[in-house]
Amino acid sequence: MTLKLVSGTANPGLALAVADALGIELTAVECEPFPDGELNVRVLETVRGADLYILQPTCPPVADNLLQLLLLADAARRAGASRITAVVPYFGYARQDRRARGRQAVAARLVADLFAVGGIQRLIVVDAHTAAIEGFSPVPVEHLSAVPLLAEALRASLDAEQVVVAPDLGAVRLAERYSDLLGLPAAFISKVRVSGEEVRVRAVTGEVAGRPVVIVDDMITTAGTVDAAARALLKAGCREGVTIAATHGILVGPAAARLRDLQPVGVITTDSAPQQSGLPFPHRVVSIAGLLAQAIDRLHNDRSLSDLISFV
Ligand code: R5P
Numbered sequence: 024m025t026l027k028l029v030s031g032t033a034n035p036g037l038a039l040a041v042a043d044a045l046g047i048e049l050t051a052v053e054c055e056p057f058p059d060g061e062l063n064v065r066v067l068e069t070v071r072g073a074d075l076y077i078l079q080p081t082c083p084p085v086a087d088n089l090l091q092l093l094l095l096a097d098a099a100r101r102a103g104a105s106r107i108t109a110v111v112p113y114f115g116y117a118r119q120d121r122r123a124r125g126r127q128a129v130a131a132r133l134v135a136d137l138f139a140v141g142g143i144q145r146l147i148v149v150d151a152h153t154a155a156i157e158g159f160s161p162v163p164v165e166h167l168s169a170v171p172l173l174a175e176a177l178r179a180s181l182d183a184e185q186v187v188v189a190p191d192l193g194a195v196r197l198a199e200r201y202s203d204l205l206g207l208p209a210a211f212i213s214k215v216r217v218s219g220e221e222v223r224v225r226a227v228t229g230e231v232a233g234r235p236v237v238i239v240d241d242m243i244t245t246a247g248t249v250d251a252a253a254r255a256l257l258k259a260g261c262r263e264g265v266t267i268a269a270t271h272g273i274l275v276g277p278a279a280a281r282l283r284d285l286q287p288v289g290v291i292t293t294d295s296a297p298q299q300s301g302l303p304f305p306h307r308v309v310s311i312a313g314l315l316a317q318a319i320d321r322l323h324n325d326r327s328l329s330d331l332i333s334f335v
Pocket of ligand 1: 118152190191193194219220222240241242243244245246247248249
């Protein structure tokens with residue numbers, strides 16, 4: 024089977040970097056909406072018999088990017104691709120993995136079901152919000168982790184006194200992974216979400232007084248979580264100037280202003296979704312192109328991915 028890589032419009036820069044790392048050209052597609060707003064996609068080259076990878080994070084605009092991915096998979100399936108793998112480095116809707124309140128939808132499960140219905144046979148994700156995705160997805164999931172890359176990027180700027188902090192209980196395992204990789208102690212925060220943009224801290228557990236902190240999370244969306252965490256940590260006596268690391272920098276709404284006002288030493292994210300330039304705070308982007316290229320290359324050649332996978 025020939026290896027082919029297709030990109031939707033969500034993160035063409037990352038797709039080009041992955042193609043480059045694989046030493047292949049992107050297979051051409053057309054993604055032009057119809058005048059009424061319906062999405063319309065077409066694969067412009069033959070993919071018959073191919074081992075096809077479709078790179079498309081479902082970052083904002085979430086609904087369009089998700090539907091475009093499904094349409095690309097459908098087009099490829101109808102065009103005779105032999106094997107279709109969706110490379111979704113940022114899996115939107117992953118946070119809706121349960122009913123947090125009555126009468127809510129479990130969107131993460133529905134999205135995983137849609138992938139299967141759309142003809143996707145395997146899914147590659149990176150630091151998805153929930154590890155449970157593997158259990159509820161009807162198609163096999165390769166759950167990669169960018170944590171080793173981010174930890175390596177953080178290493179040079181960290182202090183021996185540094186504490187790794189999980190800004191909520193959902194991030195405890197993640198903080199433990201950073202703490203193991205960096206040989207630093209960990210602390211944890213208990214938070215309550217008040218609304219989509221606001222969170223409140225209940226308690227800080229761990230020794231943070233007089234120490235510099237690095238807050239780690241899977242994603243920053245409105246930055247409500249890291250903002251509340253940083254303020255609670257400062258109140259608990261941590262040193263001024265927090266560092267923040269998150270795999271997915273989905274900075275929307277008040278995120279940039281909140282991060283600017285925190286005056287962090289640095290914010291580090293990956294390019295799982297397109298990253299803005301000129302943000303009003305020190306921002307470093309670590310590319311996951313090499314990680315994705317390795318995963319694709321190994322799947323294509325039936326080789327093990329276990330050292331790339333996040334077993335949490
Ligand atoms: C929630 O559990 C996630 O891990 C993140 O902490 C959260 O979704 C980030 O969103 P925001 O930046 O809007 O607080």
